[in-house]
Amino acid sequence: MREIVVKSVLNKKKKRDSWFLDEYTLNPYEGCSFNCVYCYVRGSKYGTNIEEVLAVKSNALEVLERQLAFRAKKNQFGIIALASATDPYIPQEEDHRMTRGFLELILKFRFPVLIITKSTMVLRDAAILQQIANEAILPEDLKEKVAGAVISFSISTLDEKLAKRLEPGAPSPKQRLQTMQSLRQKGLTAGLNCIPMLPFISDTENEMENMVIAAKEHNASYILMGGLTLFGDNPGDSKPRYYKFLNESYPHLVSEYKKLYRIFPMPRKEYTSQIDQKVKQLCSKHGVPNQIAHA
Numbered sequence: 001m002r003e004i005v006v007k008s009v010l011n012k013k014k015k016r017d018s019w020f021l022d023e024y025t026l027n028p029y030e031g032c033s034f035n036c037v038y039c040y041v042r043g044s045k046y047g048t049n050i051e052e053v054l055a056v057k058s059n060a061l062e063v064l065e066r067q068l069a070f071r072a073k074k075n076q077f078g079i080i081a082l083a084s085a086t087d088p089y090i091p092q093e094e095d096h097r098m099t100r101g102f103l104e105l106i107l108k109f110r111f112p113v114l115i116i117t118k119s120t121m122v123l124r125d126a127a128i129l130q131q132i133a134n135e136a137i138l139p140e141d142l143k144e145k146v147a148g149a150v151i152s153f154s155i156s157t158l159d160e161k162l163a164k165r166l167e168p169g170a171p172s173p174k175q176r177l178q179t180m181q182s183l184r185q186k187g188l189t190a191g192l193n194c195i196p197m198l199p200f201i202s203d204t205e206n207e208m209e210n211m212v213i214a215a216k217e218h219n220a221s222y223i224l225m226g227g228l229t230l231f232g233d234n235p236g237d238s239k240p241r242y243y244k245f246l247n248e249s250y251p252h253l254v255s256e257y258k259k260l261y262r263i264f265p266m267p268r269k270e271y272t273s274q275i276d277q278k279v280k281q282l283c284s285k286h287g288v289p290n291q292i293a294h295a
């Protein structure tokens with residue numbers, strides 16, 4: 001894998017994310033070997049295959065140590081999302097152990113962390129995540145609401161065949177659910193983010209209810225559900241890549257998508273409000289929280 005040298009690795013957001021509650025993002029790798037068709041980080045910078053441009057940030061540990069020490073000294077504790085533009089547990093993590101190194105520093109400086117992954121490898125770090133959960137300093141207004149360590153598993157469909165086409169490098173949805181359940185058995189807060197749900201494919205009432213039921217059956221602490229964004233017009237961007245997939249697999253849906261994504265990268269407002277309502281109903285029917293919470 002390529003090595004790159006970075007000046008900064010911990011990014012401070014302008015404001016806290018309303019869904020994931022993170023105030024910082026942290027990425028150990030550039031590119032991602034899971035190579036999902038809908039990946040929003042796709043862009044001309046990365047080309048069509050984000051696996052081929054993979055790079056490890058070789059000096060990231062020393063940079064992170066410096067940045068965390070600075071933020072801790074100023075008492076600027078906030079949830080760090082690990083990661084936002086790659087999966088922190090791509091197979092290369094087994095050798096490079098960059099995510100592991102990040103977690104050791106996060107523990108040392110007592111920051112809270114949110115892991116976002118599709119991988120089973122997160123189980124390797126269950127013990128250190130438990131330590132972070134016990135020792136992290138959360139912002140005052142989150143202290144009673146969330147744990148110091150949260151693990152969120154991304155799932156777009158429960159259909160194993162479809163998942164293989166959409167997320168060719170990632171472990172199966174079933175493996176993700178089982179890993180989440182194992183972390184819950186170890187007392188960690190872990191849930192699902194069904195983002196993106198794919199319009200007319202995995203957002204039907206039936207599919208959505210099955211996801212909420214799967215969350216419940218695997219003891220999820222929460223489930224988040226949200227729509228698909230389609231960016232860009234360059235061949236490597238997510239929009240043309242996704243339309244290529246639609247043309248090959250669901251040609252009858254292309255015109256529906258064109259109506260839904262007329263101008264903006266996000267679906268039309270009416271669609272989003274309908275989905276939000278459905279999520280609320282289903283979560284309340286099955287007793288699964290639809291926001292990140294202690295559990």
Ligand code: SF4
Pocket residue numbers: 032033034035036038039040041050084085086087118167170
């Ligand atoms: S796992 Fe996440 S970062 Fe990696 S390709 Fe898929 S959507 Fe992109």
